[in-house]
Amino acid sequence: xxxxxxxxxxxxxxxxxxxxxxxxxxxxxxxxxxxxxxxxxxxxxxxxxxxxxxxxxxxxxxxxxxxxxxxxxxxxxxxxxxxxxxxxxxxxxxxxxxxxxxxxxxxxxxxxxxxxxxxxxxxxxxxxxxxxxxxxxxxxxxxxxxxxxxxxxxxxxxxxxxxxxxxxxxxxxxxxxxxxxxxxxxxxxxxxxxxxxxxxxxxxxxxxxxxxxxxxxxxxxxxxxxxxxxxxxxxxxxxxxxxx
Numbered sequence: 001x002x003x004x005x006x007x008x009x010x011x012x013x014x015x016x017x018x019x020x021x022x023x024x025x026x027x028x029x030x031x032x033x034x035x036x037x038x039x040x041x042x043x044x045x046x047x048x049x050x051x052x053x054x055x056x057x058x059x060x061x062x063x064x065x066x067x068x069x070x071x072x073x074x075x076x077x078x079x080x081x082x083x084x085x086x087x088x089x090x091x092x093x094x095x096x097x098x099x100x101x102x103x104x105x106x107x108x109x110x111x112x113x114x115x116x117x118x119x120x121x122x123x124x125x126x127x128x129x130x131x132x133x134x135x136x137x138x139x140x141x142x143x144x145x146x147x148x149x150x151x152x153x154x155x156x157x158x159x160x161x162x163x164x165x166x167x168x169x170x171x172x173x174x175x176x177x178x179x180x181x182x183x184x185x186x187x188x189x190x191x192x193x194x195x196x197x198x199x200x201x202x203x204x205x206x207x208x209x210x211x212x213x214x215x216x217x218x219x220x221x222x223x224x225x226x227x228x229x230x231x232x233x234x235x236x237x238x239x240x241x242x243x244x
Contacts, residue, residue, distance in 0.1 A: 006032055007080035009152065012088065019085060020124045024131070026079035029072065042068050043170020044153070045080055049087045050105050051160065058164060063106050070107040075114050080122055086117030095120060105120075150177045158238060167235040175230040184237050187229070195236075199228035 006027050032038045046067055050059045071083065078086075089095060089166060095116050101109045124130065153174055161167060178184040187195050203224055 006038065007045065007084075009149070011081045012084055016089075016094070016131075017123060017128055019081075020121055020128075022132055023079065023121070026081050028079055030076035037173070039068065040170035040173055041080060041081075042071065043168060044089055044152050045083060047160070047168045047170075048156070049084065053087070053090060053101065053105060054091075055101055055103050055105050058166070059102075059105060059168070061169065063104075066107050067105070067110045070111060071114075074111065078114065078118075081112070082117065082121075086113050089120060107213060124162060150174070154178065156242070161235075161238045162242060167231050167238065169227075169231065171234060172230045175234045178234070178237070184233070187233055195229050195232050196225070198232050199225055202228055202232070 011019065011022060011026070029038065030041075043064070046064055047059060050064075071078075075083070090099065090113050099109065099112050099116070150173070153171075154177070157167065157171055157174055175184065179186060
């Protein structure tokens with residue numbers, strides 16, 4: 001887990017002008033050195049954005065990974081809060097023209113929204129004469145704030161799992177947190193062997209070029225297996241909570 005604040009849901013409650021003013025205090029994607037943690041947080045964020053988009057059906061994981069790769073390559077000067085804000089503005093009809101997603105959540109659709117956000121932000125800065133200098137200090141989160149953020153993440157994941165019955169990529173920090181506070185036990189014995197077997201089988205499925213390229217950029221082979229084992233164990237844990 002990282003103490004660096006790379007996404008703070010409270011900032012989403014700021015009005016548009018205050019949000020643009022605050023954007024200089026937000027950590028840009030290109031400044032985040034922990035690429036695995038970044039990948040996890042982006043994955044969670046993309047899933048949240050998709051669930052609010054009105055697109056029917058489950059999020060296609062291959063397209064989701066292609067979206068993540070595109071963001072890392074073309075929009076790394078934005079913060080994670082700005083990624084969320086871009087789609088909130090689209091949902092609320094704040095842009096001059098709405099972009100039709102045609103029931104597809106792909107790199108083309110996402111890039112069009114992020115480009116509109118950059119133009120929108122530029123106009124807000126110009127109209128309200130907002131300073132663009134970024135402060136030198138990088139903010140960190142306290143242990144108490146970190147617990148609130150993680151507790152909120154657990155609730156969000158549980159509610160999403162009740163609907164979709166799947167744990168998306170990028171939630172290993174939730175597994176680590178539940179393990180740390182004793183809510184989940186580390187797999188042992190036959191169950192551990194079963195999870196490893198299931199994880200290896202799943203990894204073989206994730207062999208598309210776009211997904212492979214993204215995951216190779218942030219994970220080595222051992223990390224892939226560990227993260228997939230955590231994802232499966234977390235999924236099993238949530239299934240048991242629902243059955244109680």
